[in-house]
Amino acid sequence: MTFAVTRTIAVVSFLALLSVGCGASTDSPAASTTAAGRGDVTSSVVDALTPLIGSVPFAPIPFAGSDGKTHLVYELWVTNFTSADLVVNNVKVLDAGSDRIVGDFAGEAVRQRLQPAGSREGVDHLEPGQSAMVFIHLDLTEDAVPASLVHQVEVTGEAIPPKKNPLTERIGAATVDQRTLQVLSAPVLGQRYIAVDGCCDAQWHTRAVLPINGQASIAQRYAIDYEQADEQGRVFAGDPADPANYAIYGNEVLAVADGTVVDTRNDLPEQTPGSFPTGIPLAEADGNFVVLDIGDGFYVNYAHMQPGSVRPAAGEKVTRGDVIGLVGNTGNTLVPHLHIHVMDGPSPLAAQGLPYLVDRFSITGQVVDKAAFEHSEVLGAPLATQPGVTPTDHTDQLVLDLNIVTFAP
Incomplete structure (x- = not known):
């Protein structure tokens, strides 16, 4: 009862204040005013309470x-x-x-x-x-x-x-921030790569708000999980619990630009595909990873690589196209894939995600929707793709959600 009375008083009080404030902003013309005790203050803006x-x-x-x-x-x-x-x-x-x-x-x-x-x-x-x-x-x-x-x-x-x-x-x-974007090369080579949970309305990455170090960050705002289909359009063939049965598993991961290695990890074991692991510490979420500083405030994070496959060490220089690891299934992951995102700081989590462009790729298809992709990912069924997609070559664009792409050498 006490709460109800208090709440009613609070609402009424706000109504009264809002009526005064909103009345001033809506009904009164902009005018010069003088505030007593503050000196002469001239303003074209009338203050108003905003709920x-x-x-x-x-x-x-x-x-x-x-x-x-x-x-x-x-x-x-x-x-x-x-x-x-x-x-x-x-x-x-x-x-x-x-x-x-x-x-x-x-x-x-x-x-x-x-x-x-x-x-x-x-x-x-x-x-x-x-x-x-x-x-x-x-x-x-x-x-x-x-x-x-x-x-x-x-x-x-x-x-x-x-x-x-x-x-x-x-x-x-x-x-609007009109900064010049980085143009990157492909992080993997080959055909039938699917850009899963990519920009711009897929929720898994674009809405991955994390409260880190007292700030809300979306480092993965433009992240992509690359998976791959085989010639039959399947993400895996055989036992789904074996990482080696996934088309992308073991593919070489490439440096997308010249840069300096900021941080790596190389000792985490493979997870069993099919379900997310439980109890993964925040520091192990990316599994075996590499963070590159590619200059001008841009950093690249690669995640979930095979144990023992990460080649460069922190402080080393890499050249665009260098092999830096192999696709695996380590960390907080459901199936083997390459997670990649670009951010404005060296931490894969405590940063803001930045867009980037890929120098060249071809779109050869488009998955119907996320549900269709997940059906294939779980059952090993051929991908359901949109009909009538004509292969097209692209330069200096960001690969978008559920594009099926080829990255040529």
Whole structure:
């Protein structure tokens, strides 16, 4: 009973304050004001209480995808600053310079992208005091990429005055990061590689938010798990518990650029395919790995290699195309594959993921969807692929989710 009374008072108090604040921002024109005790202060902005606050902690970086479009992938952090639920009705992404809409998410699209901190489940509302991320992916033509963005979010809730409910806020201003991207060579060579859990809407990597060292990081924002199919389109043939029966197992892993080895591990045993291991310490999640510093603030992480196969040691230089290890099944892994991602620091986890481009590859097919791939991965059945995909050659683009690619020597 005490909680209910306290909560009601809190809601009413916020309603009163919000009414004053929102009334000032909506009904009063921008004007010069003088604040007593602070000297003369002239401002064109009228302060207003905002029940939803938000920011973009890591600016979006545009990159060319294998679909010919320019992509921006980033997160809008939002917090419900009221004592009642807020329903997020829609999120619009605007060109901050012109208010042109470049992204519009409503209804189920919001639910698919709004994910509370610490949860992997999407929601359409925020509980009192709750923080969440809106995972945003924009695919645009190159000439349509704005210089800066702002977000227009419509919310509904009982803590908003009736005359202003629903309420639309502008939050999360961000400047688009136009840095020059690294152009890398292939990490493996051969045919029928599948880019699993790649950019930009697959959730396993793109939404892998980790609370590391007091910060929320998504080092794997652009990560890819490369698996491979045999000539019959199967990921494995024979006993699925034997790593050697997977098409990719034992393939050479190559340096994608000239660089300096920052860190490695080479002593962890193979896992039995078919299920994730339990009790894996954070330090062993990548299994046997190599981290390369390739310059200009870009680092490359290779994970899950065979025990004893990692060739370079920390501090050594490698040249583009050098063999640095063999594909294995070590660490936190389900089946043999090569995990690769690029980040802005030497830690594979405590960093922000960066996009990159692959210098040349061919797309020879496209897996129908994640469910179809998992069916093949579990049963060893031939991959279900989209019909009518014509093989195409690509240069200086990022391989996208479920592309089937050839990396030629």
